[in-house]
Amino acid sequence: MARKVAEPDDLAAAAAAAAASGISRGRTTFPGWAKTSRIERVKLAGRWISPVQPTGKLRAVHLVPRSIFELVELQHLLAGEWNLARARAALVASGPGLSIDPLAVGQARAISSHPEWTRLHRHGNGLAGDLRCLPDSLPFENDSMQLIVARHIVDVLGPGSGIEAELARILAPGGMLFLFGLNPLSPWRFWLSRQVRHGLLLPDYSSSGRVRSALVGCKLSIVRREFLGGAWPGNSRDASLTDSGPAGAIWEGAWLLAARKQRVGMRPIPLRAGRRRVPVNSALAQSPSRRVSP
Template sequence: MPAFAFNRQPVALAWFDTAAGEPLLTAEQAAIGAALSGPTPQPWLWLAPETAAGPALPPASVRGLRLHCAGGGFSGPLRCGLPLPLHGESFDRIIVQHAHEYGGDQLLEECERLLAPGGRLWLFSLNPLSPYRWRWRKAGLTFRDALSWRLRLQALGLQVATPASHLGPLWRIGHERAGNLPSGLRAVCLLQAEKRAAAMIPPSPAGRRWRPGAATA
């Protein structure tokens, strides 16, 4: 599988391994754990920075593939580039944890291809409206506001299921009390989108036509 040349340097996502980046990944663990531990085990795909720590998952939910960005492509149980050597519509859940800020729009197009009808995509992105943006401004990462990501997902045919939610710190690297944080100014924006299957058009009901003079029982 030829390696895909990302439009950003591989060191860009290394920012998440710094003292400023780690709190964002920590704040996202609970949401990722909830996304992967559904009531029934379904295949999932998780694309993440190399340093992202995984949440503790019950054994029934461990039925998926985790890849991280490294060396101009992805590594993990398999090493590859884009397009991913995986069958289309084979994952019920896909977690994109900042990997699109490294791989660009082509990565989201690939996620749409791999997502099964009725499946859901979780997109964790940097929030450019947050004061925390000054801590990643020189890291070489790509980021957009929530509306731009929403429009991009809709252009791919995905239905954004819920309003954007926000996680992580506001400005301080250390712990900040959640009650004092305006939610829309937190460092991480989370969008969820569904791939909805087109419903078949039911046959039209047969018309009942009354004819004058017809015999009645």
């Protein structure tokens, strides 16, 4: 009997069912599948799942994520960062918002204080989503965005992309920029380096100090820097990364820079010059007085 290769949709459905039922790795039995001695491991959605071959009919195929940000641990970090940005956005004046992500993500929970959002994500060497553009030429007016949430865009574009200058240009005076990046000093870096064996590309790590210098050079004021995500994937302090917890240590997985554009709204009016007193020249002839003496 000919052996038929399982379709990716079938494997995805089976893997989802296994993950939902909490089946452990290594000894997995999907409903209706016969357990055999030969198990092929499939990397699906960033986590190793071990489906079994139904005898004589199907065999598993090897699926890998397209980006490290599709790994479950990185998805958990992205979700926590968005929750943290939602909590901090309550302190920012309402207005248009912009979010830039390292990959196309599902519809995230909206930020009620900023209903007007433009969503972009990295696509090749540029950005896609609600519109297509290049990182160094965002199609927005100067001072047009009240809130910007950029998650790990510096990790996928690398230094020299010009994204920092563009974010500073479109940020409105009094607005807030939340910029997230992977921490090159964290043990996360060693864990991510192991993913290269599975065909994934490592990010272009940018330290918070380098990005901070770039933002300061663009006339932005850094109001907060903190580290979050835990020292090892899956060991974060809080799944939601809310504002109630501590700022985190320097070896945690990700960093956050909160920057604000401060600009003087009114120019001081210069003082009017006082009236100058000119001395009378004694050489000038004076006209006689017409006053009648008594």
